[in-house]
Amino acid sequence: MKYPLMQHAEEIRAASGRSLNEITLETLASLSPEDLQIHANTLRAQAEIAHRAGYSQLAANLMRAAELTIVPNEEILKMYEMLRPERASFEKLMELAAYLETTYHAVETAQLVREAAQVYRERELLRR
Amino acid sequence: MPPSRRFDILSKRDVNKETFIKPFPEAGLMVTDSPADPQPSLRIEGGQVIELDGKLRSEFDAIDQFIALHGLDLSVAEEAVATPSQQLARMLVDINVPRAEILRLTVGCTPAKMVEIVRHMTVLEMMMGLAKMRVRRTPANQAHVTNWRENPALLAADAAEAALRGFAEVETTVRVARFAPLNALAILVGTQTGRGGVLTQCAVEESLGLRLAMKGLTTYAETLSVYGTERTFVDGDDTPWSKAFLASAYASRGVKIRCTSGTGSEALMGQSQGCSMLYLEARCLLVIRGIGSQGVQNGSISCIALPEALPGGVRIVLAENLLATLLGLEVASGNDAISSHSDMRKTAKLMMQFIPGTDFICSGYSAVPREDNLFGGGNFDASEFDDWNVLQRDMQIDGGMRPISEGDALAVRRKAARAVQALYQEVGFPPITNEEVEAAVVAHGSHDMPERNPILDLEAADKFLTSDVTLLTVARVLQQSGFEEVARNILEMGRQRLTGDYLQPAAIFDRDFHVLSGINDLNDYEGPGTGYRPENERWEEIQRLPQEQSPHEFIKDHIGTPSDRLVELGPAERGSQQEVVVGIGPAFGTALNYTIGGFSHEDVLTAILTGIAHEGLVARVVKVYHSSDCAAIGYVAAHLSGSGIGIGIQSRGTTVIHKRGLAMLSNLELFSQSPSLTLDNYEQIGRNAALYARGLSPIPVAVKIDSGARLRLIVKTTLLHRRETEEVQHDKLPVEVRFDWEPDL
Structure with missing residues (x-):
């Protein structure tokens, strides 16, 4: 799809599966919060656009974001908290990585967490 | 020795309220090259960075590791580091080298190389x-909207005006x-x-910011702070990895992020490790790129x-903006916190970003009064909107703002506060x-607002944060309350979130809700005649300040009805008596009737003639x-005068006492500061002319010096002179005029 994706509104779906074209003032009363949540595929399409334009790190971020779309808000907040310095042990971080991979198929994010665990261990940034 | 008056005045200048210190590299108080x-x-060996800026892999701290793993584009890094730095610097100013060619190499540069x-x-x-x-072709600006009382109506009104x-x-x-959800809501509705x-x-x-984004109350987050030393990063309660996760978390909710860094933070937090501010900032920028x-x-x-x-500070602050662009990062280029006591110094610093243009010239122009800026x-604050608009108009530069009328401002403020x-x-x-x-509609700041009960507001804010009220609820309520257009815009923000278009570099929306970013509005500057410049409608808009006046209306106060006390008699002859000839300009008393100082031509002539008669x-x-x-008018008057003394006076009031035999541009006395002339001065001019005619040497007429007169009145002077010049008839000889006046002696 060509940027901006808004040009292809008919092909864009919310995380709920509802088509972007069906999200209007007229349908407002029937919409749910999931109807305004971005779909993982849309993030992957934007990652592809970023990658082609030379923004490879931004593209990688959007790919991780695509993985995280299905992770509930409260879990996201907890995961972030665990990654902050001196919050988690090496084992807990490795468990988190495994959990991300098995529960949400979040391979790239899991890789980031594993990498963090290694560096935190070297740099003494793990829970004491 | 008695103190110098001048040094006393200098010591009281605003610029001398600042602190100036010598560099102290051990404390990180050195802007560059510590x-x-x-x-x-x-x-690089086997695809792994094994040495970075003089450090071996075993010596890497967390930041070095993150840069090595994510920040550098390894495919070009060796080529980039091998390219002479001066060559890269020259490519930056060479209009024949396009942005992409430079970027290809600079994304492989190490911090020290940058x-x-x-x-x-x-x-x-x-x-x-x-x-x-810079990433985006079209420059833009960002506003801060806050207020000390955290009043929601005022927040909404100020956001709407911004x-x-x-x-x-x-x-x-x-x-x-705890006010965060209510404030986020107020500026969403207001904008x-x-x-x-x-x-x-x-x-x-950070966590609270993420919650607000998840509720759809915000569309981007900017305060993901990044630091150049590991210790500062940890003191900021994050690591590059936690920040990278946070960035992905925001994006997973369709929210744009921009990190925050900037020189001086590591020194301020006592963890500079003796490195210069710019070097540490370069490390930050590679982390920021690595985060995505x-x-x-x-x-x-x-x-x-x-x-x-510190010496060279403003130069290095500009350098950090530039380094960010060398990594393809959108830049919101500071100019937000108060940088100086001196307006002159503040503005000079601003020009570093204002003239080239950045993605956001201010990473927060205070659209509220300074005292309300939290x-x-x-x-720069709400009292300086017009200054900014004038700077744009002066230089034909798009600083991301536009002049608006008071009526339009009041209308959107009312609508937002009511919504x-x-x-x-x-x-x-x-x-x-x-x-x-009503207070919010007309307010300048918190001082103009009645008090609210913060305890009740905070209780509401707490409940709101944990409730299931989201952007959807907001849009629905506004639609039902008759704010259809506001509801539509808020829903459109939600719809845009579904496309992810504004997650791309430097994304903003134009007035038609079209996204502009580094993907579809890529900066294409390659020297004169290329790139963005405000043209057509945008340039029209920048020009049309509400305080701009029509030149045709500008001098209307100086036009009255032609004087019936001035009657033309016939060709003027040279006199032989002991007299003073008063030469008047071609529009005097006819096309124009009042001097620039506002005196009627009849009164001015009366004053001069009274002075002559007194002598x-x-x-x-x-x-x-x-x-x-x-000069020409006075010159002719002197030639026609029996005594050889003449006075020349233009319609705008500029006057000369001339003498036959002097060169045209010479004179006995010249009163070029016409706005300062009083009727007493005109009478004194008449007296002095008469005294010269009697062969005496009077004391020249003293006129007050007003150094601001030219600044205030040069446009009016020009237009009055133009009007007078329109009355010039090159072939017409001077005409004797009778002025209906009796000396009151």
Whole structure:
């Protein structure tokens, strides 16, 4: 799809599966919060656009974001908290990585967490 | 020795309220090239960085590791580091080298290499580089909207006005953290009332910020702070990995992020490790790129007074903006926190970003009064909107703002305050009274607002944060309350979130809700005649200040009905008596009737003739048609005068006493400061002319010097002179005029 994706509104779906074209003032009363949540595929399409334009790190971020779309808000907040310095042990971080991979198929994010665990261990940034 | 009066005055200047210190590298108080800064180096083996800026893999701290793993584009890194830095610096100012060609290499530069590139560059060269390297073609600006009382009606009204004034982003924050959801809500409603498509954020602690984004209350987050030393990073309670996760978390909710860094923070937090500010900032920028942030807010930000206390500080702050663009990062380029006591110094610093243009010239122009700015900001504030608009008009530069009328401002302020009032009522928040709405419409700041009960507001804020009220609820309530357009814009922000279009670098929305970013509005500057410049409608808009006047209307107060006391008699002859001839300009008393000082021509002539009569001489009045020039009029008057003394007076009031035999541009006395002349002065001019005619040497007439007169009146002077010149008839000889006046002696 060509940027901006808004040009292809008919092909864009919310995380709920509802088509972007069906999200209007007229349908407002029937919409749910999931109807305004971005779909993982849309993030992957934007990652592809970023990658082609030379923004490879931004593209990688959007790919991780695509993985995280299905992770509930409260879990996201907890995961972030665990990654902050001196919050988690090496084992807990490795468990988190495994959990991300098995529960949400979040391979790239899991890789980031594993990498963090290694560096935190070297740099003494793990829970004491 | 008695003290110097001049040094006393200098010591009281605003600029001398600043602190200036000598560099102290051990404390990180050195803007660049500290002895502890490493030389650039890079070694890659088997796809792994094994040496970075003089450090071996085993010596890497967490930041080095992150840069090695994510920040550098390894495919070009060796080539980039091997390219002479001066060559890279020259490519930046060479209009024949396009942005993409430079970017290809600079994304492989190590932090020390980046510092080495700008070491070769003056501020002018860096500005050239910034103009070429910034991401978005169209420059923009960001506003801060906060208020000390955290009043929702005022927040909404100020956000609406900021949106109307052209800001592409509006950032708010809190005095009391628990207010965050209500403040985010108020500026969302406010901005979408002023102009659909303005992006909003609420700067709070990271987890809370993420919660607000998840509720759809914000569209971007900017305060993902990044630091250049591991210790500072950890003191900031994050690591590059936690920040990278946070960036992905925001994006997973369709929210744009921009990191914050900037020189001085590491020194301020006592963890600079003796490195220079710019080197540490270069490390930050590589981390920021590695995280996958689409951009950065840098340019020292809240620490700005620290680099400015040091030699070369402003240059290095510009360098950090430039370095960010060398990594393809969107830049919101500071100019937010107060940088100086001196307006002259502040403005000079602003020009570093204003002239080249950046993605956001201010990472927060205070669209509220300084005292209401909860960021501790307000380098430029709501009292200086017009100054900014004038700078844009002066230089034909798009600074991301536009002039608006008072009526339009009041209309959007009222609509926004009412919308938020309706929302509070329907959602069950503590009511916003009509009195508050009306106060918010006309307010300049918190001082103009009635007090609210913060305890009730905070209770509502707590409940709101954990409730299931989201952007959808807000849109629905506004639709039902009759704010259809605001509801549509808020829903459109939600729809845009579904496309992810504004997650791309430097994304903003234009007035038609079209996204503009580094993907579809890529900076294409390649020298004169290329790139963005305000043209056509945008240039028209920048020009049309509400305070701009029509030149045709400008001199209407100086036009009256032609004087019937001045009657033309016939060709003027040379006199033989002891007289003074008063030469008047071609528009005097006819096309024009009042001097620039506002005196009627009849009164001026009366004053001059009274002065002449007081010294016992007669006067004749002669109208000069062939010239509108003051010297020429006086010259002719002197030639026609029996005594050889003449007075020349233009319609705008400029007067000369002339003498036959002097060169035209010479004179006995010249009164070029016509706005300062009083009727007493004109009478004194008449007296002196008569005394010269009697062969005496009077004391020249003393006229007050007004150094501001030319500044105030040059346009009017020009237009009055033009009107007089229109009456010139080159072939027409001077005409004798009778002035109906009797000396009152």
